[in-house]
Amino acid sequence: MTNVDKSYITDAFKSLQDSICDSIESMDGGSSFKHDDWDREGGGGGRTRVITGGNVIEKGGVNFSAVYGDTPVKITDALGLNSGQFYATGVSIVLHPSNPHVPIIHMNIRYFEMSDGTWWFGGGIDLTPHYVIPNDAKYFHQQLKAVCDKHYPTYYSEFKPWADEYFFIKHRNESRGIGGIFFDRLTEKDEISKNDRFEFVQDVGRIFSPTYHEIVQRNRDKSYSDAHKKWQLLRRGRYVEFNLVYDKGTKFGLDTGGRVESILMSLPPHTDWDYDYQPPSNSPEEKTLTFLKKPIDWLTHPNGLAD
Amino acid sequence: MTNVDKSYITDAFKSLQDSICDSIESMDGGSSFKHDDWDREGGGGGRTRVITGGNVIEKGGVNFSAVYGDTPVKITDALGLNSGQFYATGVSIVLHPSNPHVPIIHMNIRYFEMSDGTWWFGGGIDLTPHYVIPNDAKYFHQQLKAVCDKHYPTYYSEFKPWADEYFFIKHRNESRGIGGIFFDRLTEKDEISKNDRFEFVQDVGRIFSPTYHEIVQRNRDKSYSDAHKKWQLLRRGRYVEFNLVYDKGTKFGLDTGGRVESILMSLPPHTDWDYDYQPPSNSPEEKTLTFLKKPIDWLTHPNGLAD
Numbered sequence: 099m100t101n102v103d104k105s106y107i108t109d110a111f112k113s114l115q116d117s118i119c120d121s122i123e124s125m126d127g128g129s130s131f132k133h134d135d136w137d138r139e140g141g142g143g144g145r146t147r148v149i150t151g152g153n154v155i156e157k158g159g160v161n162f163s164a165v166y167g168d169t170p171v172k173i174t175d176a177l178g179l180n181s182g183q184f185y186a187t188g189v190s191i192v193l194h195p196s197n198p199h200v201p202i203i204h205m206n207i208r209y210f211e212m213s214d215g216t217w218w219f220g221g222g223i224d225l226t227p228h229y230v231i232p233n234d235a236k237y238f239h240q241q242l243k244a245v246c247d248k249h250y251p252t253y254y255s256e257f258k259p260w261a262d263e264y265f266f267i268k269h270r271n272e273s274r275g276i277g278g279i280f281f282d283r284l285t286e287k288d289e290i291s292k293n294d295r296f297e298f299v300q301d302v303g304r305i306f307s308p309t310y311h312e313i314v315q316r317n318r319d320k321s322y323s324d325a326h327k328k329w330q331l332l333r334r335g336r337y338v339e340f341n342l343v344y345d346k347g348t349k350f351g352l353d354t355g356g357r358v359e360s361i362l363m364s365l366p367p368h369t370d371w372d373y374d375y376q377p378p379s380n381s382p383e384e385k386t387l388t389f390l391k392k393p394i395d396w397l398t399h400p401n402g403l404a405d
Numbered sequence: 406m407t408n409v410d411k412s413y414i415t416d417a418f419k420s421l422q423d424s425i426c427d428s429i430e431s432m433d434g435g436s437s438f439k440h441d442d443w444d445r446e447g448g449g450g451g452r453t454r455v456i457t458g459g460n461v462i463e464k465g466g467v468n469f470s471a472v473y474g475d476t477p478v479k480i481t482d483a484l485g486l487n488s489g490q491f492y493a494t495g496v497s498i499v500l501h502p503s504n505p506h507v508p509i510i511h512m513n514i515r516y517f518e519m520s521d522g523t524w525w526f527g528g529g530i531d532l533t534p535h536y537v538i539p540n541d542a543k544y545f546h547q548q549l550k551a552v553c554d555k556h557y558p559t560y561y562s563e564f565k566p567w568a569d570e571y572f573f574i575k576h577r578n579e580s581r582g583i584g585g586i587f588f589d590r591l592t593e594k595d596e597i598s599k600n601d602r603f604e605f606v607q608d609v610g611r612i613f614s615p616t617y618h619e620i621v622q623r624n625r626d627k628s629y630s631d632a633h634k635k636w637q638l639l640r641r642g643r644y645v646e647f648n649l650v651y652d653k654g655t656k657f658g659l660d661t662g663g664r665v666e667s668i669l670m671s672l673p674p675h676t677d678w679d680y681d682y683q684p685p686s687n688s689p690e691e692k693t694l695t696f697l698k699k700p701i702d703w704l705t706h707p708n709g710l711a712d
Contacts, residue, residue, distance in 0.1 A: 157678075159680070338649070339649060343650075352575075359680060367678060368676070369678070371464075371673065373455045373457065373464070374455075
């Protein structure tokens with residue numbers, strides 16, 4: 099059996115970053131990733147990959163990092179850890195498409211270990227459509243359920259509600275999007291080995307490209323108006339609010355002196371905030387908001403809404 | 406001598422909101438305030454005034470509120486208070502001009518008291534130019550120093566550094582703008598009475614309009630290019646980062662269930678985030694960044710930069 103140690107995991111995450119970047123470039127067809135490699139003062143570094151001005155992607159990033167060193171007190175306190183050396187590696191993706199009919203997508207997989215032997219995996223995938231289309235939401239959740247079911251019978255039923263809870267914008271009383279799966283601090287448990295956890299996390303990474311590409315294909319050629327674009331910019335405002343007010347990865351990165359431009363590549367290229375914007379009655383925009391009020395079981399949701 | 410109680414203070418803050426709105430409308434000449442009055446479930450409410458699409462102001466708000474009721478535990482914990490009833494009233498202003506040569510301005514004055522008799526005033530004014538002009542920064546700080554000096558000899562030397570510290574965007578290692586004055590929890594002290602504090606806070610409110618109008622007059626007719634506008638949108642991104650990541654008033658409001666649209670009227674109408682944007686060498690944009698690296702004594706700063 100493979101020794102699932104940090105260098106093995108790190109190499110696998112790097113390969114995954116490469117293959118996802120290739121896949122996005124090929125799907126987009128109009129732009130390619132700019133490469134920014136960086137070193138961290140306290141140890142380690144990262145490979146930031148940013149794509150802008152594509153046929154599909156207006157701005158997006160596929161970031162890899164592997165950082166290590168003395169664990170800041172802020173981290174040991176926040177995570178309830180003993181002091182010591184940490185090692186953290188992961189891949190983080192946020193893609194902002196130009197067409198408002200194509201959803202924003204986010205994926206993250208990460209591995210963390212301490213010098214005392216503590217370790218865990220975390221991550222997830224979630225989708226933020228500017229216009230919610232139940233058929234697409236169903237497809238998205240079917241894909242996630244399939245990858246979960248392949249690894250453990252209760253993964254989807256645990257990780258889907260976790261995403262609903264995590265990606266909730268409390269002050270707006272509104273979900274960021276249609277959720278997905280979210281998990282954190284997955285370690286050995288009962289019959290689930292470290293290798294099992296790692297295989298699962300890798301499969302989450304592998305499902306990213308085919309799943310998003312299918313949703314892109316369904317929507318990329320739809321025409322859109324200025325009103326659609328305006329709505330997209332307002333929804334991106336909510337995305338910013340979530341990331342800057344609530345997102346733990348963002349706060350963690352900013353608090354601990356991470357590379358700011360890599361962390362904040364998640365922010366949209368253009369964003370609007372209108373005072374007290376209310377979508378017209380019975381508009382697709384208003385309909386989308388009704389889908390964000392509470393968690394929905396998209397697998398069984400009646401497909402009542404034509405896009 | 407006047408009884409400076411909460412209803413007296415509340416009425417004065419309301420009048421100030423009215424006079425500032427009148428003054429901004431007259432200065433702008435192209436738009437007027439939309440009035441939104443609202444009630445708070447637990448007690449009190451507010452008068453939100455928002456202006457958009459003006460000759461000068463692209464989006465701005467002048468908000469008054471007076472709220473009271475049981476003090477949420479989050480507040481008593483955060484402020485180190487005994488449980489009981491609170492009363493809080495204040496005026497908050499943020500103006501985002503359309504011309505990048507006109508600075509963003511923020512002003513807030515507030516009064517807080519508890520049923521056990523604890524009370525304080527807080528507030529301040531600060532300026533966020535997209536392009537820093539030392540002459541304007543000097544004028545701005547002269548105005549603030551004058552109002553401080555009128556009331557207490559050490560006010561400016563205390564409240565100016567407080568603003569420098571408060572309006573600092575740690576993760577960017579950059580000040581939000583050229584600062585101003587900031588103060589909090591001003592209560593009776595030595596020979597300074599409650600009435601003295603109140604007169605000072607009112608004067609801060611009164612200096613707002615003439616000071617901002619002078620700076621607007623100096624810059625409103627300057628022509629600007631797409632590049633100037635782009636820079637403005639990027640600087641607004643920093644404003645969003647400050648308000649959502651650090652600003653205590655915003656966090657406090659969101660945490661305690663304040664009216665979200667009134668709190669977030671401070672967010673700019675259009676905002677950009679470019680990955681790792683670097684201004685050209687020796688450009689006015691790069692020059693502006695050099696002014697934001699550390700606190701500057703604008704009163705004595707050599708006026709080396711032509712605008």
